[in-house]
Amino acid sequence: MKLFILLLTFCALCRPCEISVAAGTNAFVPANPPEMKPLTDRTSPAHRTARLFQHGVNLGNYLEAPSDWGVRVSAGEFDQMHAEGFDHIRVPVGWHRHTGPGPDFIISPDFFGQVDFVVTNAFASHLAVLVNLHHFGEFDTNPVESTDRLLALWRQIAAHYAKFPPTLAFELLNEPHDHATTTVVNPIYARVLTDIRQTNPNRTLFVEPGNWGNIDELKNLVLPAADDNLIVSVHCYEPFRFTHQGAGWSGPDVKVQGIQFPGPPATPLVPDPALKLNPWVAEWIQNYNTLPTEKNPSSPAAFTGRLKLAHEWSEHYGRPVHVGEFGCYTKADPESRVRFYAAIRRTLEEQKLGWAVWDWSGSFRYWDKRKNEPVSGMREALFGK
Numbered sequence: 272m273k274l275f276i277l278l279l280t281f282c283a284l285c286r287p288c289e290i291s292v293a294a295g296t297n298a299f300v301p302a303n304p305p306e307m308k309p310l311t312d313r314t315s316p317a318h319r320t321a322r323l324f325q326h327g328v329n330l331g332n333y334l335e336a337p338s339d340w341g342v343r344v345s346a347g348e349f350d351q352m353h354a355e356g357f358d359h360i361r362v363p364v365g366w367h368r369h370t371g372p373g374p375d376f377i378i379s380p381d382f383f384g385q386v387d388f389v390v391t392n393a394f395a396s397h398l399a400v401l402v403n404l405h406h407f408g409e410f411d412t413n414p415v416e417s418t419d420r421l422l423a424l425w426r427q428i429a430a431h432y433a434k435f436p437p438t439l440a441f442e443l444l445n446e447p448h449d450h451a452t453t454t455v456v457n458p459i460y461a462r463v464l465t466d467i468r469q470t471n472p473n474r475t476l477f478v479e480p481g482n483w484g485n486i487d488e489l490k491n492l493v494l495p496a497a498d499d500n501l502i503v504s505v506h507c508y509e510p511f512r513f514t515h516q517g518a519g520w521s522g523p524d525v526k527v528q529g530i531q532f533p534g535p536p537a538t539p540l541v542p543d544p545a546l547k548l549n550p551w552v553a554e555w556i557q558n559y560n561t562l563p564t565e566k567n568p569s570s571p572a573a574f575t576g577r578l579k580l581a582h583e584w585s586e587h588y589g590r591p592v593h594v595g596e597f598g599c600y601t602k603a604d605p606e607s608r609v610r611f612y613a614a615i616r617r618t619l620e621e622q623k624l625g626w627a628v629w630d631w632s633g634s635f636r637y638w639d640k641r642k643n644e645p646v647s648g649m650r651e652a653l654f655g656k
Contacts, residue, residue, distance in 0.1 A: 301588075302490035303489075303493065303588070304491070304493055306493055307492065308496040309588045309589050310496065310499055312499065312589065313589065315589070316500040317475055317499060317500045317502050317590065317591050318591055320500070320502065321502055321593065323358060323359060323438060324359045324399055324440070324625045324627075325358055326356060326357055326653070326654070327357055327358065327360060327401070327628070328357045328360055328361070328627060328631045329360070329361045329595075329627050329629045330342075330344055330361070330362050330631055331629050331635065332630065332633035333363070333633075334364045335363035335364055335405035335445075336365065337368060344389065344631070344632075346388075346392045348638075349392045349395065349396035350396045352393075352396065352398060353398055355645065355650060355654070356653070357398065358398065359399035359400065359627070360389075360393050360400055360401070360627075360631075361403065361442075361595055361627040362386070362390070362401065362403065363403055363405035363406075364403060364404065365407075366378060366382075366404055366424050367407050367424060369382035373423075374419065374423070375423060376424060377427070378424065378427050378428070390435070390439060394438065394439075399438040399439070399440070400438065400439045400440070401440045401442055401595075401627070402439065402440070403445050403477070404421070404424060404443065404444050407421070407445075410447070411448050411450065411451045412449060412450060414459060418459050421444070421459070421463060422463060425441075425467055426466050428441065429466070429467040429469075429470045429474075433470040437473065437474065437475070440476065440477060441467065441477065442478075442595070443460060443479070444456070444460075445479065446506065447479065447481045451481060452481040452482070453480045453481035453488045453491035453492055454491055457491075457492065460494075461495060464498060464501075468498075475500050475501075475502060476500065477503070477504045477593065478492070478494065478501060478502075479503070479504045479595070480505065484504060484505050484506035486507065486578070487577075489580070501590065502590070502591045503585070503590050503593070504592075504594075504595040505592060505593075505594055505595070506595055506596040506597065507577055507578065507594055507597045509573040509577060510568055510573035510574070511525070512552070512568070512569070513532050514600060514611070515600055516529075516530050517600065518600050518602065524548075524549060524552050527542045527552070529604075530559065530569055531604065531607045532569050532570070532603070532608075533564045533569060533570035533610065534560070534564065534567035535562060535563070536559070536560065542556060555568055571614045574615055574618060578594070578615075578622045578624060581622065582623060582624060592625075593624065593625045594619060595627050596627065597615055597626065597629065598629035599611050599612065601634055601635065605646070608646075608648075608649075609647075609648035609649065609651070610652075612653055613652040613653075616653050616655075637653070
C-alpha cells in the first residue's frame with residue numbers, strides 16, 4: 272500500500288514496455304549499462320530460492336506503519352495463510368522508526384522481538400519469509416546522507432538473523448524513489464551487499480530498482496556479477512486508477528470511483544464535475560468509457576506488457592524477478608476486484624514470475640477477519656480453487 276502521494280505521478284507517467292521492444296519486432300532489447308553482466312546459470316542459489324517465493328502475501332499496514340494502523344497478526348493466522356496456498360510472506364518493516372540516535376542507530380530489542388514473532392511463527396507454519404526495510408523516507412529524500420544509517424540498520428539485521436534458516440531472505444529497500452534513483456542506489460546497494468555478506472554469505476537477498484520499484488527501471492539496474500544469490504523485486508499496481516480509486520493517500524487523480532475491471536463499462540462513467548479532474552485523468556476516463564477491452568486502460572492491457580518485460584529481462588540477465596507488490600484497494604467493487612486478481616495472477620503465471628499480493632488483512636485485504644475466511648472470490652482468483 273502506498274504511503275506517498277508521489278506514487279500517483281510515477282504511475283501516470285509509466286508506459287508499457289516501450290523500451291523493451293525493437294521497432295517492428297517482439298524481440299527483447301537489453302538496455303542495462305555494460306557492467307551489468309548476464310548470468311548463464313539457471314540453477315544458481317537465487318534460482319533455487321526463488322522456487323520458495325512463488326505465491327506470497329504481504330503483512331501490510333503492520334510493522335511498517337508509522338503509528339498504530341489497527342492491523343494485528345496472531346500466531347494462528349500463519350497456519351491460515353499456508354492453508355490458503357501461500358508459500359511465503361513478505362514482511363514490510365519500518366526498522367528506522369525504532370532506533371536510538373546516530374551514529375550507531377541501535378535497533379530496539381523490543382522491536383526485534385516483534386519481528387521475530389512474525390518470522391518464527393511463519394517458519395512454524397512452513398512459510399518462507401522475506402523481511403524488508405519499508406518507507407525509509409529520509410533515504411529517498413537524501414540517499415547520500417542516509418547511507419550510513421542504512422548500512423547500520425542492515426549490519427544489525429544481518430547479524431541478528433545470521434543463524435536463521437535459508438528460508439529467510441532480506442530485501443534491502445522498498446520502493447526507492449525521488450532522489451534515490453536506480454543509478455544512485457546501485458553503488459549504495461553494492462555497499463549494503465558487502466556488509467551483509469560478512470555475516471550472511473549464503474543468504475538470498477532481494478533488490479529493487481528506483482522509481483517505486485518500476486519495471487521500466489530494470490534497464491538501469493546494475494548488480495555485481497560475483498553475487499549469484501540475488502533476486503530482483505518489482506511492483507505493479509496497474510491499472511492504477513482502478514486499483515487505487517478512492518485512496519485518499521494517493522492524491523486527487525484517483526478520486527473518481529466506480530471504475531470497473533475490465534472496461535469499457537456498460538454505461539459510461541460520468542465523473543462529478545466538482546472533482547475538477549486534470550486533463551490526463553479526463554482522457555483516461557474517456558478511453559475507459561470507449562475503448563474495447565483489449566485496448567482499454569482498465570484491463571489486462573495495463574499490466575500484461577509490463578510483466579512480459581520483467582520476464583524477458585529476467586531471462587536475458589539470468590536474475591530471478593519477483594513481483595513483491597500488486598493489489599487493489601477495497602473501494603473498487605468486489606466483482607471487479609476478483610476479476611482483476613484473477614487476470615493478473617494468470618499473467619504472472621504465464622510470465623513465470625513469483626509474487627506477493629498486497630495484502631493479508633489491511634485495506635487491500637485478501638482475508639476477512641470478521642468472517643475468518645477469504646474475501647469472497649479471492650481464493651478462486653489467486654489460486655484457481
